[in-house]
Amino acid sequence: MKKGHRENTVGPWAAAKLDALEAYLKFYGTALSKQPFTRVYIDAFAGACVTKVRVNDAASEPSPFFDDLDDTTAQAEFILGSPVRALSVPNGFHQHYFFDLDETRAETLRDLVKGKDGVKVQVGDCNPLIRQLAPSLKKRNLRGIAFLDPYGAHLEWTTLEALADTGTMEVVINFPVAMAINRLITRSGDVPEKWSDQLTACFGTDEWRKVAYSRETDLFGNEVTTKNGGVAERLLDLYVRRLKELFAHVATPRLIRNTRKAPLYYLLWAGPNKLGLKGAEYILRQGEKVRA
Numbered sequence: 001m002k003k004g005h006r007e008n009t010v011g012p013w014a015a016a017k018l019d020a021l022e023a024y025l026k027f028y029g030t031a032l033s034k035q036p037f038t039r040v041y042i043d044a045f046a047g048a049c050v051t052k053v054r055v056n057d058a059a060s061e062p063s064p065f066f067d068d069l070d071d072t073t074a075q076a077e078f079i080l081g082s083p084v085r086a087l088s089v090p091n092g093f094h095q096h097y098f099f100d101l102d103e104t105r106a107e108t109l110r111d112l113v114k115g116k117d118g119v120k121v122q123v124g125d126c127n128p129l130i131r132q133l134a135p136s137l138k139k140r141n142l143r144g145i146a147f148l149d150p151y152g153a154h155l156e157w158t159t160l161e162a163l164a165d166t167g168t169m170e171v172v173i174n175f176p177v178a179m180a181i182n183r184l185i186t187r188s189g190d191v192p193e194k195w196s197d198q199l200t201a202c203f204g205t206d207e208w209r210k211v212a213y214s215r216e217t218d219l220f221g222n223e224v225t226t227k228n229g230g231v232a233e234r235l236l237d238l239y240v241r242r243l244k245e246l247f248a249h250v251a252t253p254r255l256i257r258n259t260r261k262a263p264l265y266y267l268l269w270a271g272p273n274k275l276g277l278k279g280a281e282y283i284l285r286q287g288e289k290v291r292a
């Protein structure tokens with residue numbers, strides 16, 4: 001794990017993602033406040049409750065999310081993480097599930113929610129945990145949101161399938177394709193097995209290979225593999241196309257860039273109902289949009 005990951009530091013762009021999430025949670029709470037539904041919130045990659053944001057350190061940001069640089073010289077401010085925002089949103093949720101692989105972060109979360117009803121914190125890989133939970137969310141009187149905010153290609157497609165199958169859950173996904181996922185797609189086409197398995201689990205298909213690479217035969221009859229241009233956008237198209245097969249509605253992706261304007265990740269929304277789509281489109285429109 002990178003130093004920045006352990007120390008909970010993020011670039012200023014993390015606020016854009018969390019502000020969009022919070023705006024959507026507010027919209028959702030207002031929209032459902034008069035309805036008799038039990039409202040459920042899942043934070044699958046819950047993280048630390050508070051994160052340090054580096055500011056005035058544009059010169060030290062080679063990494064899209066967290067970097068390995070010493071940021072002691074940077075002026076720091078703090079932002080509240082997704083669990084804190086979900087817990088304090090007006091007309092919030094009756095049940096909260098927070099998952100994180102990291103024991104220390106889960107411990108911080110446990111401290112935060114001590115004495116609160118309807119909150120479950122679990123340490124572990126969120127993928128099997130969500131798949132286990134999902135059947136119990138298939139209820140007529142229940143509605144919910146799952147915030148899926150991985151660093152890389154850690155969200156498995158089968159987890160999205162399980163959430164879609166509930167018919168009650170919406171998903172807000174941080175899809176870090178522009179940097180973190182793109183990095184697994186090596187220039188040579190020789191992708192280590194561990195990475196290719198992770199990509200296949202993330203996309204739910206090995207079609208990513210066809211999207212990412214072209215194979216041609218050269219003058220000497222040798223097969224040559226080349227990484228295609230615009231891979232991140234092509235992979236986004238593949239992902240969104242597949243999301244549309246799972247969910248009735250998928251919003252236009254919002255691109256989040258770093259302070260140097262380099263693309264980092266896309267914020268995606270998908271869900272079973274049209275009202276959610278309307279809210280998500282409006283909120284995601286506050287940032288930069290790309291074609292779906």
Ligand SMILES: C[S@@+](CC[C@H](N)C(=O)[O-])C[C@H]1O[C@@H](n2cnc3c(N)ncnc32)[C@H](O)[C@@H]1O
Binds near residue numbers: 044045100101124125
């Ligand atoms: C991008 S951070 C989440 C940030 C958080 N949503 C926030 O708003 O502050 C990703 C988190 O996912 C956790 N993580 C990584 N892989 C995981 C997995 N398979 N299941 C659950 N948590 C995981 C990491 O420990 C880290 O805390």
